[in-house]
Amino acid sequence: xxxxxxxxxxxxxxxxxxxxxxxxxxxxxxxxxxxxxxxxxxxxxxxxxxxxxxxxxxxxxxxxxxxxxxxxxxxxxxxxxxxxxxxxxxxxxxxxxxxxxxxxxxxxxxxxxxxxxxxxxxxxxxxxxxxxxxxxxxxxxxxxxxxxxxxxxxxxxxxxxxxxxxxxxxxxxxxxxxxxxxxxxxxxxxxxxxxxxxxxxxxxxxxxxxxxxxxxxxxxxxxxxxxxxxxxxxxxxxxxxxxxxxxxxxxxxxxxxxxxxxxxxxxxxxxxxxxxxxxxxxxxxxxxxxxxxxxxxxxxxx
Numbered sequence: 694x695x696x697x698x699x700x701x702x703x704x705x706x707x708x709x710x711x712x713x714x715x716x717x718x719x720x721x722x723x724x725x726x727x728x729x730x731x732x733x734x735x736x737x738x739x740x741x742x743x744x745x746x747x748x749x750x751x752x753x754x755x756x757x758x759x760x761x762x763x764x765x766x767x768x769x770x771x772x773x774x775x776x777x778x779x780x781x782x783x784x785x786x787x788x789x790x791x792x793x794x795x796x797x798x799x800x801x802x803x804x805x806x807x808x809x810x811x812x813x814x815x816x817x818x819x820x821x822x823x824x825x826x827x828x829x830x831x832x833x834x835x836x837x838x839x840x841x842x843x844x845x846x847x848x849x850x851x852x853x854x855x856x857x858x859x860x861x862x863x864x865x866x867x868x869x870x871x872x873x874x875x876x877x878x879x880x881x882x883x884x885x886x887x888x889x890x891x892x893x894x895x896x897x898x899x900x901x902x903x904x905x906x907x908x909x910x911x912x913x914x915x916x917x918x919x920x921x922x923x924x925x926x927x928x929x930x931x932x933x934x935x936x937x938x939x940x941x942x943x944x945x946x947x948x949x950x951x952x953x954x955x956x957x958x959x960x961x962x963x964x965x966x967x968x969x970x971x972x973x974x975x976x977x978x979x980x981x982x983x984x985x986x987x988x989x990x991x992x993x994x995x
Contacts, residue, residue, distance in 0.1 A: 912936075928950075
C-alpha cells in the first residue's frame, strides 16, 4: 500500500518501517492520486483535505483522540479510521502525580528561588500522604493514576459515568455526583475524554464546591475545564492551585491569563510524551495498518 505520513510521529523515521509497503513523508515527493493510507497525529483532516486523495482507504491516527478527522466524510466515502487507545497510560498518570507533588512541595518555586540566590521559601510544604484524591473518570489512565496515588498513602475517591471493578478492587470508592467528588478532594485529577458531554465538565459550580486548600490537576483535555472559571477560582484563591498540561488553545498564547498566576504549574501538553510511550504508539500504529490489510478491525473507530 502507498502510505503517506502527514507529520512527525515522535520516533526515528527509519524505525517506522512496513515491509512490502511504500512509505512517503509529508516533506517528500508523493502522488495524491495513489495514496491509500494516511498516518497522522493531530493534523486537521476535513472534507476539503481528504477529497484531494481519491484512493484513500485508511487513516491511521497515531494518537488516542481522533477529533481532528472528519468522521462523517470518512463514513460516506468508505474510509476506515483507527486510533491508538492505550499507549501512554503510565506516562499520563506519572505526570498527574508529579504535578500534584510539585504543587504541594512548590518544587518549581524552590528551583527558581535558589537560582536567583535565595534560599527560604517562607513556608513549609505539604505531604501527599493521607490526602484524599478524587479521580474524575476511571478509565485506564484514571485507574493507573489512582494506583500510584494509593501507593503514596492517599485515600482514593472516584466519579465516572461507568464504574469499574478494577477501581473498587484497588480500594477506590465511588461517589454519586461530580460535585460530591469536588467537595471531598484535596487533589482533583481529571481523566475524561473531550467530547460534547464533557465540554466544561468542570466549571464554576464544581469549582465552588472545592476546598480552599484543594488542587486541580488536568492532564486530559483543555475543553473539559472552563478555563475562565478556573482562572477566577485560582486568582481569587478559592482553590489553592492547579497543575495544567492541556489548554483549549494550544500552543498557549502570550495573553493567556494563567501565565500571570503564581499558584499554577503549566506544562506544554507533555503528559503523553515519553520515549517509551511514543515507541509504543508507533508500534501500535504499524500494527493497525497491518491489521487493516489483513481485514482485522482492532482499534477501528469506523
